[in-house]
């Protein structure tokens with residue numbers, strides 16, 4: 471869709487970038503293009519894998535596992551996603567596994583998941599906007615004379631949104647002509663936060679997708695785990711099916727196992743090119759840890775599928791300190807959004823995207839103080855989180871699905 475309003479390019483089609491684009495559209499800015507590297511579609515760290523096991527397609531959530539709600543603005547998005555049947559409430563038991571004992575998380579009000587894997591969230595948002603996937607943007611430059619951003623071979627845009635982090639964003643913005651924005655994007659990879667180092671810290675996590683030939687008959691469906699090597703396990707088969715029938719033609723049970731950040735650092739390799747012997751080693755270690763924490767002493771059933779993936783830039787250990795939920799430079803028409811500006815979770819990414827869209831709209835139409843730049847100060851604070859991110863809840867905020 472084109473319009474007479476300003477043109478906006480968003481680099482990164484994770485939740486932050488997709489929400490930013492959708493909100494810009496709601497605010498009357500429709501000339502928005504999102505570029506994302508995802509081969510099969512946008513989504514970034516909110517995506518799933520479909521795998522053919524013995525002739526049947528099984529879905530694994532290989533990044534985000536579930537999300538919670540504690541913010542009214544995000545609650546509206548959740549309500550929209552539910553109306554589009556993109557999400558559902560995860561009704562199975564979720565909790566903590568300590569020394570082989572499962573304790574249900576009693577602080578958890580509601581957990582949401584994609585109806586067809588977490589990808590449903592991203593594809594529902596992407597259906598509202600102009601998103602181009604399988605596209606890597608490697609060069610952007612601010613042109614002072616035209617007051618526009620030149621973006622690779624894709625032309626000129628009035629506003630640039632950086633909706634990704636890690637090495638890519640650091641490199642992309644190093645010579646873009648906006649040093650304050652680049653400073654914010656500089657990154658350190660570590661499993662430990664060094665509060666003296668005022669840079670974004672990102673940890674790495676391994677994910678094991680494993681299918682067993684029969685059900686493990688565990689009483690819970692998802693658990694944060696107290697273990698040296700693994701930090702989370704979830705039964706995708708139970709999570710994603712409304713009802714499980716013992717007569718189901720497939721007895722295969724698909725699990726996601728996520729490492730600790732320490733294990734991520736200790737076993738780091740190039741994520742695009744994992745050596746086969748490292749993949750085998752990581753698979754074996756994570757399966758051993760899985761057997762230990764679940765207490766399946768007699769040994770795990772036969773596996774019919776295993777695959778590992780390394781998220782090199784998995785979870786931010788710190789977030790920006792300032793009051794703003796995004797950063798925006800109103801001189802050079804460039805903004806940044808992402809989980810690391812609010813809270814490392816789906817809600818945090820969505821709020822950051824919303825916030826940046828509102829800034830851009832105010833700036834474009836010269837409305838009030840939000841039209842100005844944010845502090846652009848590179849100052850960070852640690853977050854209190856599980857290995858796989860934050861799960862903020864508010865007991866007063868319960869979503870009641872409308873009756874059909």
Ligand SMILES: Cc1cc2nc3c(=O)[nH]c(=O)nc-3n(C[C@H](O)[C@H](O)[C@H](O)COP(=O)(O)OP(=O)(O)OC[C@H]3O[C@@H](n4cnc5c(N)ncnc54)[C@H](O)[C@@H]3O)c2cc1C
Nearest residue numbers: 482484485486507514515534535536607634808809815816
């Ligand atoms: C293993 C794992 C488990 C997690 N579990 C949970 C959970 O259970 N609950 C929860 O709430 N959160 C969880 N998180 C965190 C959650 O996934 C993130 O907070 C959220 O998805 C971040 O969204 P984002 O839009 O900020 O960034 P991203 O999802 O990282 O999106 C950035 C996008 O930009 C793209 N990109 C990068 N460079 C370029 C380029 N040059 N050109 C074009 N595109 C580019 C990337 O491919 C990516 O798609 C988990 C994360 C991981 C890794």
